[in-house]
Amino acid sequence: xxxxxxxxxxxxxxxxxxxxxxxxxxxxxxxxxxxxxxxxxxxxxxxxxxxxxxxxxxxxxxxxxxxxxxxxxxxxxxxxxxxxxxxxxxxxxxxxxxxxxxxxxxxxxxxxxxxxxxxxxxxxxxxxxxxxxxxxxxxxxxxxxxxxxxxxxxxxxxxxxxxxxxxxxxxxxxxxxxxxxxxxxxxxxxxxxxxxxxxxxxxxxxxxxxxxxxxxxxxxxxxxxxxxxxxxxxxxxxxxxxxxxxxxxxxxxxxxxxxxxxxxxxxxxxxxxxxxxxxxxxxxxxxxxxxxxxxxxxxxxxxxxxxxxxxxxxxxxxxxxxxxxxxxxxxxxxxxxxxxxxxxxxxx
Numbered sequence: 001x002x003x004x005x006x007x008x009x010x011x012x013x014x015x016x017x018x019x020x021x022x023x024x025x026x027x028x029x030x031x032x033x034x035x036x037x038x039x040x041x042x043x044x045x046x047x048x049x050x051x052x053x054x055x056x057x058x059x060x061x062x063x064x065x066x067x068x069x070x071x072x073x074x075x076x077x078x079x080x081x082x083x084x085x086x087x088x089x090x091x092x093x094x095x096x097x098x099x100x101x102x103x104x105x106x107x108x109x110x111x112x113x114x115x116x117x118x119x120x121x122x123x124x125x126x127x128x129x130x131x132x133x134x135x136x137x138x139x140x141x142x143x144x145x146x147x148x149x150x151x152x153x154x155x156x157x158x159x160x161x162x163x164x165x166x167x168x169x170x171x172x173x174x175x176x177x178x179x180x181x182x183x184x185x186x187x188x189x190x191x192x193x194x195x196x197x198x199x200x201x202x203x204x205x206x207x208x209x210x211x212x213x214x215x216x217x218x219x220x221x222x223x224x225x226x227x228x229x230x231x232x233x234x235x236x237x238x239x240x241x242x243x244x245x246x247x248x249x250x251x252x253x254x255x256x257x258x259x260x261x262x263x264x265x266x267x268x269x270x271x272x273x274x275x276x277x278x279x280x281x282x283x284x285x286x287x288x289x290x291x292x293x294x295x296x297x298x299x300x301x302x303x304x305x306x307x308x309x310x311x312x313x314x315x316x317x318x319x320x321x322x323x324x325x326x327x328x329x330x331x332x333x334x335x336x337x338x339x340x341x342x343x344x345x346x347x348x
Contacts, residue, residue, distance in 0.1 A: 007032050008162070011064045013057065013079060015042055017124060018096050019070025020133030022167075027051050028135045029166045036060035037130075038071075045130050058086045066162065069095040073234040077106045084112055092155055094119045098183065099238040100146055100176035114151035117159045118176055120144040121169060122187070128228045142317065143169035146176045147308050153301045156308075157328055160321045170319070170333075174312035184242035189250055191224050191232050192243070198225035288333040290319070296327050304328065 008031045012023040015037040023046065026033040034052045037043055046053035054060045061067050061083050069079050076097055083093060093116040097103060100118045107116040123141040125132060143163050147156035160171045174182070197218070201210045210218075224232075236243055253272065260268035291311075295304035311317070311332055320331030 009063060009065045010034075011036065011061045011067045013037075013061065013067060013069050013083060014071030014075075015046055015053075015130045015133070016070065017128050017130075017132050018121065018137075019068065020046075020130035021123075021135060021137040022068050022070060022096065023051060023130075024049070024133050024135035025138065025167055031166070034060045034064075042130050057082065061086050061091075063088075064091055066092040066094070066159070069093065069097075072231070073097050073099065073238050076103055080107060080112065080116065081110060084110070084116070089115065091115065092117070092158055094145075094159055096121055097238075098187065098235045100144070100179045102238065104146055104148075104176035108148075113148040115155050117148075117152070117155050118146040119159070119163075120179065120183070121167075122183075124227075127226075128231070138167040138169045141167075141169050142172045143167065144172045144174050144179050144312070146179060147173055147305055149301060149305050153304060157321055157323055160318060164318070164321070170317040171321075172312045172317045173308035175309050178309070178313055180239050180242045181245075184239055184246035185249070188236055188239055188243045189246045191227065191236065192247060193250070194222045194225040195232070198222040286315070287336040288316070289336045291316070291332040291334050292330065293332070294327050294329045297323070298326070 010026050010031050010033045012019050012026065012033065012035045015023050015035045019035075019037075023033060023035045027050065034054065035043070035046045036053060036057050037046070040055075043053040043055065052060075064087060067083050067087060069076055069083065071079055076095055080093065080095070080103070087093070093112065095103060096119055098120055100120060104118045107113055107118070121138050121141055121143040123137050125134075125137075145156060145159060145163070147153055156173070160173075163169050163171050201207060201214075201218075201222075204210055257269065257272050259265075260272060293307055295301065295307070307330070311334060314334060316332055316334035318330060318332050320329075322329045
């Protein structure tokens with residue numbers, strides 16, 4: 001994938017925290033990149049850091065090899081149609097939105113699955129805007145990409161290589177609906193919990209004393225409450241059903257903790273916190289093993305797609321992707337053992 005002279009020509013539409021970080025990383029990597037944002041002041045800021053930022057969207061995406069759609073979630077369907085109409089058929093399109101199923105279905109209805117790959121880098125901060133962007137934000141971050149069958153696999157392979165090589169991220173292949181179910185508990189409910197804890201402190205008659213004594217547990221637990229409220233609301237509403245289902249499981253666990261506390265049940269209280277500690281410890285202790293698979297380019301790609309989706313669903317990720325004349329070769333990492341200590345099942 002590359003324009004004249006082999007240099008990839010990229011564009012980033014929407015240059016807030018995530019889009020701005022994508023833009024700065026592409027620029028730092030030496031790609032020919034242009035940015036566009038509906039806000040004139042943001043476009044001026046991009047120009048000040050040396051990135052072209054035309055006033056018109058169509059000028060920013062013209063003759064590009066890949067376009068990242070990074071605007072607010074509600075704007076993505078309209079922007080996808082507009083950018084698709086302004087770019088060539090071989091221009092790869094992707095997004096960075098925090099929900100995937102709705103946009104993936106929309107893209108399919110528009111006949112764009114052959115060049116649109118839904119994506120979601122699992123990275124961010126509680127700040128917003130291009131001035132908060134960090135070119136290293138995605139280093140070693142999980143970056144979900146949702147492969148589609150048929151021609152969509154070729155687009156997935158192209159984008160996978162770009163994400164790994166330019167952003168140093170771990171590509172997690174995952175079905176769009178599975179992604180939304182997973183991030184409901186991994187990302188979206190934590191925003192609700194952070195908002196609830198911070199909101200309770202704000203309403204407390206002891207607010208100033210609480211904030212005066214707030215230490216690491218409160219600061220860590222409320223960090224994402226600093227996210228712009230409009231962005232959080234967009235995310236939660238776009239994944240409402242999955243978030244509510246995940247929230248039910250969390251409130252059920254909280255009910256168990258509360259019951260143990262009311263009943264002065266030390267054993268139950270200790271056991272429930274032990275479960276939480278185990279999950280927390282697993283974040284830092286996820287041993288993986290290398291996995292290599294090759295698939296022919298000829299045919300429908302069913303086995304390749306099955307391998308990719310099973311890998312992501314099992315907590316694995318891609319570590320390499322190389323396409324030769326007649327096959328695609330993947331290097332992947334998967335968990336060495338599953339929860340409970342049993343070896344993971346074979347993939348593909």
